[in-house]
Amino acid sequence: MWGYVMLFGLLIGVCYWIIHPLLQDDARQNSFTPQPTDILKELQNKKDAAYAAIKELEFDLSMGKLADEDFQILKRQYTQEAVGYMQEMDKLESSQAAFSKPVDTVAEEEKEQGVKVTRNPESAERKLIFCTSCGEESAVESRFCAACGSNLHKHHKNYLQEEN
Amino acid sequence: MTAIGYYSIFIALFLSVFCALALIIGIKNRRAEVIASAENAAMAAFVFLSLSVAAMIYALVTRNFQIEYVARYTSRSLSLLYTLAAFYAGQEGSLLFWSWILSIFTAVVIFQNKNKNRELMPYVLLVLTTVIFFFTFLMIVATNPFKTFNFIPNDGQGLNPLLQNPGMIFHPPALLIGYVGFTVPFAFALAALITGKLDSTWIKTTRKWTLTAWAFLTAGNLLGMEWAYVELGWGGYWAWDPVENASFMPWILATAYLHSVMIQEKRDMLKVWNMVLIIFTFLMTIFGTFITRSGLIASVHSFGESTLGWFFLFFLLLALIVSLSLLIFRLPHLKSKNQLDSLLSRESSFLINNLLFVGIAFTVLWGTLFPIISEAVRGIKITVGPPFYNAAVTPIGLTLLFLTGLCPIIAWRKTTLKNFGRKLLLPLIASGLAAAGLYLYGLRSVYALITFTFCIFVAINLFMEFFTGTRTRHAVFGENYPKAFWKLLIKNKRRYGGHIVHFGVVLIFMAFAGSVFNVAKQVSLKTGESFKIKNYTLRFDALSNYPTATRQKVVATLTVLNDEHQVGIVSPEKSLYSGQNQPTTDVAIRTTIKEDLYVILAGYEKDLATFKVLVNPLVAWIWIGGGIMIFGTIVIVWPQRRKRV
Numbered sequence: 001m002w003g004y005v006m007l008f009g010l011l012i013g014v015c016y017w018i019i020h021p022l023l024q025d026d027a028r029q030n031s032f033t034p035q036p037t038d039i040l041k042e043l044q045n046k047k048d049a050a051y052a053a054i055k056e057l058e059f060d061l062s063m064g065k066l067a068d069e070d071f072q073i074l075k076r077q078y079t080q081e082a083v084g085y086m087q088e089m090d091k092l093e094s095s096q097a098a099f100s101k102p103v104d105t106v107a108e109e110e111k112e113q114g115v116k117v118t119r120n121p122e123s124a125e126r127k128l129i130f131c132t133s134c135g136e137e138s139a140v141e142s143r144f145c146a147a148c149g150s151n152l153h154k155h156h157k158n159y160l161q162e163e164n
Numbered sequence: 165m166t167a168i169g170y171y172s173i174f175i176a177l178f179l180s181v182f183c184a185l186a187l188i189i190g191i192k193n194r195r196a197e198v199i200a201s202a203e204n205a206a207m208a209a210f211v212f213l214s215l216s217v218a219a220m221i222y223a224l225v226t227r228n229f230q231i232e233y234v235a236r237y238t239s240r241s242l243s244l245l246y247t248l249a250a251f252y253a254g255q256e257g258s259l260l261f262w263s264w265i266l267s268i269f270t271a272v273v274i275f276q277n278k279n280k281n282r283e284l285m286p287y288v289l290l291v292l293t294t295v296i297f298f299f300t301f302l303m304i305v306a307t308n309p310f311k312t313f314n315f316i317p318n319d320g321q322g323l324n325p326l327l328q329n330p331g332m333i334f335h336p337p338a339l340l341i342g343y344v345g346f347t348v349p350f351a352f353a354l355a356a357l358i359t360g361k362l363d364s365t366w367i368k369t370t371r372k373w374t375l376t377a378w379a380f381l382t383a384g385n386l387l388g389m390e391w392a393y394v395e396l397g398w399g400g401y402w403a404w405d406p407v408e409n410a411s412f413m414p415w416i417l418a419t420a421y422l423h424s425v426m427i428q429e430k431r432d433m434l435k436v437w438n439m440v441l442i443i444f445t446f447l448m449t450i451f452g453t454f455i456t457r458s459g460l461i462a463s464v465h466s467f468g469e470s471t472l473g474w475f476f477l478f479f480l481l482l483a484l485i486v487s488l489s490l491l492i493f494r495l496p497h498l499k500s501k502n503q504l505d506s507l508l509s510r511e512s513s514f515l516i517n518n519l520l521f522v523g524i525a526f527t528v529l530w531g532t533l534f535p536i537i538s539e540a541v542r543g544i545k546i547t548v549g550p551p552f553y554n555a556a557v558t559p560i561g562l563t564l565l566f567l568t569g570l571c572p573i574i575a576w577r578k579t580t581l582k583n584f585g586r587k588l589l590l591p592l593i594a595s596g597l598a599a600a601g602l603y604l605y606g607l608r609s610v611y612a613l614i615t616f617t618f619c620i621f622v623a624i625n626l627f628m629e630f631f632t633g634t635r636t637r638h639a640v641f642g643e644n645y646p647k648a649f650w651k652l653l654i655k656n657k658r659r660y661g662g663h664i665v666h667f668g669v670v671l672i673f674m675a676f677a678g679s680v681f682n683v684a685k686q687v688s689l690k691t692g693e694s695f696k697i698k699n700y701t702l703r704f705d706a707l708s709n710y711p712t713a714t715r716q717k718v719v720a721t722l723t724v725l726n727d728e729h730q731v732g733i734v735s736p737e738k739s740l741y742s743g744q745n746q747p748t749t750d751v752a753i754r755t756t757i758k759e760d761l762y763v764i765l766a767g768y769e770k771d772l773a774t775f776k777v778l779v780n781p782l783v784a785w786i787w788i789g790g791g792i793m794i795f796g797t798i799v800i801v802w803p804q805r806r807k808r809v
Contacts, residue, residue: 003168010215011175014208018182021200038279053430056656063636066575067583074577 036096043089050082051149086144093143166231169219170310172212173260176267177300179209183293191286199286203274206293210267213300217264220257220309224250229317233257233309239322241714241742246323249332253323255457255472256309258340263299265344269373270296273348281369287355295347298479306472325715325741325748331391339384339411343449345377346414350446350487353439357490362435362497367425372801374442378422379797381415386790397749397764399684399778401786404553409532410452413525417445420521423514430576431511435498436491437518443487448525450480455532506578513571520564527556562614565673568666569622572629591628595621615677619670626663626670633660657799664796671789678759678782686766688774694725698779700761701725702734707773715739720765720773724754736765736775757784 057074060066066074128137129152136147145152183205190198220233224247229235237250237257252261270292277285303309323332349370356366388408389401402408421441427434454476491498504511531548538546573579573587599617607613630649637648653660687695689704696702703723710717718738724731734752741748754761762778 003165007168007171007215010211014179014211018179018201018204018208021197021204024197038282042280056659059633059636059640059656060575062640063632064583065573065579065587067578067580070575070577 047085172216176212180297210271235320239320284355291351335387342381348373414448433500569625591624612680661800668789668792675782675785
């Protein structure tokens with residue numbers, strides 16, 4: 001008897017659990033299609049995988065398994081792949097940022113940037129930071145190091161603090 | 165509890181139907197909340213199937229003989245461990261186990277993909293839930309595990325004595341988990357075909373699932389071999405029985421798949437091939453079940469003739485038609501961007517190994533189906549025996565072994581002949597010298613000579629991989645040798661874990677070749693008499709006959725002498741279990757890493773006994789090699805340590 005009561009109770013609980021999402025209007029409503037944060041994470045993983053493949057190639061080269069010519073071709077191929085992912089990430093992030101900012105602010109920022117460049121056209125070119133992972137030079141606006149794919153966002157922040 | 169068990173299956177069936185319908189509606193109208201509801205329903209199916217499993221275990225442990233299944237597979241005298249193992253000893257129980265494991269996997273897949281693969285997930289879940297529906301439907305309409313008698317028998321029939329072996333505890337679940345595990349990559353493959361998201365995402369997502377299923381199937385097959393070796397008393401471990409073949413075919417196709425997906429991941433090639441391989445791996449798991457349940461092909465493993473086989477045949481055909489139709493529909497989108505750059509490349513060698521794996525699978529399938537085909541064509545059932553399989557599979561297997569050694573020294577895209585020759589020189593010279601040494605030592609069997617030479621060739625290549633890698637790390641990063649070796653392993657677990665698996669394969673091949681030197685003798689001895697086999701002398705000391713709680717035992721005691729020194733005592737047995745007409749044989753095995761002394765008590769009278777004695781060289785290396793293969797797979801699937809941000 002108690003067994004049936006428990007089974008019935010469980011059944012009621014499960015029915016509620018199944019119907020619950022249909023009654024709710026929460027974040028999962030949008031989860032049918034991938035969320036921008038999920039896409040970003042996926043792109044980040046893909047980018048990391050491409051750089052991991054390059055590291056593997058470098059190791060194969062030093063082990064004498066790979067000819068130098070093949071190494072260069074494959075490295076270029078994976079670098080292009082990684083750059084593609086980074087461009088996608090940038091595009092996605094800037095569209096997200098633009099989406100979250102009021103239109104006036106965006107226009108103002110663009111105007112300010114334009115004035116800065118007009119006053120001092122060399123300043124944008126001169127601003128360089130160094131990747132702490134591999135030491136490669138990158139433009140201060142870059143989000144990723146072109147050589148190793150490390151995130152330069154943190155260095156960028158440090159740079160701005162130093163400049164201030 | 166009986167009714168709760170049955171109703172729980174019924175509710176799980178209803179939930180799988182609801183889940184499928186909700187998914188179809190959700191997909192059609194792109195309603196995320198409906199998909200979320202379907203996911204919860206699939207999770208709930210897991211809860212109810214777990215309840216049903218709990219009810220079955222409770223019935224088994226409390227010896228509820230009113231349930232037919234409990235009465236058929238347990239008895240009051242059966243130990244608790246085998247009582248629990250009786251859960252999957254019969255048809256009904258194994259189907260309940262299958263659907264329960266699948267429901268667990270489904271719940272894990274939902275949990276893992278809460279925030280990723282959202283486009284694929286509704287279709288993945290649709291495939292998984294359809295398979296759950298099929299199994300729960302079978303249990304409701306054809307083979308109810310909770311079917312009851314009108315009366316309560318005093319005792320059950322007990323578990324078949326042959327099944328009362330430690331193998332029974334591990335072999336069936338390992339095999340079944342392996343079978344069920346392949347449903348997940350299959351579901352993702354179909355989802356990729358339906359959605360048109362045909363890049364490597366589905367492969368990467370399911371890589372660990374495939375490897376884990378493969379590891380379980382490997383363990384299941386090896387445990388089955390060990391069980392057959394110690395229990396059946398014919399001295400071998402693999403008989404090419406149709407049911408053995410049924411578990412071997414998905415394993416071999418999955419092995420091919422595990423290799424070929426690397427080409428898709430690295431070079432975006434072989435997309436169609438990978439789809440075909442995973443589809444047929446899954447179909448083979450169902451085919452294996454069909455063979456076992458239909459009684460169509462005679463096998464020592466059969467569950468007996470039943471109508472259940474025809475349900476499986478229908479499901480098999482349905483899955484085949486649906487998946488192949490989807491594949492044909494998406495064929496134009498599965499074209500590769502890249503081509504093979506050179507014949508001397510890792511891609512080419514993987515392609516050749518794939519063709520060989522599929523060649524083995526096809527040969528075994530042909531041999532397994534031949535009795536049915538011959539009966540349909542000529543009206544006579546012709547069974548194909550081990551000589552056919554050995555003759556067909558051995559050369560392909562040896563070529564694969566050779567490729568195992570060759571692949572690591574070939575680079576992706578292309579390898580220059582000069583580079584290739586330089587890398588090949590040392591292993592070739594070393595294995596050539598070893599072959600000459602073995603020949604001079606007196607080894608004349610061509611098969612054994614080739615196998616041992618190839619084994620040495622592969623082992624040297626694998627050793628060189630670790631050696632060169634460690635040395636390179638030491639030179640490039642300045643790490644000490646142990647650290648360099650450790651880093652080498654953990655930095656590229658996939659590659660070096662794979663090498664460990666291959667080393668296990670080498671040991672297994674070496675053990676197979678050892679069978680060429682098997683020696684067998686049958687003798688009748690009176691107590692006190694001795695006989696010689698190879699360098700062993702066996703003295704028959706005594707024959708005792710006594711009852712135990714469950715059986716009548718006849719035990720022969722023999723002293724084993726090796727070159728006049730006593731090395732041990734072996735005690736082969738014959739037992740007659742209560743309620744059984746046929747006595748069972750318990751062999752006595754004295755195992756060393758060099759060879760097994762395998763003693764069978766074939767017959768007895770008063771103080772006279774007949775023994776069949778075998779000396780099987782290198783058998784222990786099969787189990788050691790198998791263990792290494794599993795260890796290598798664990799290395800590969802071991803989670804990567806996440807970097808702290």
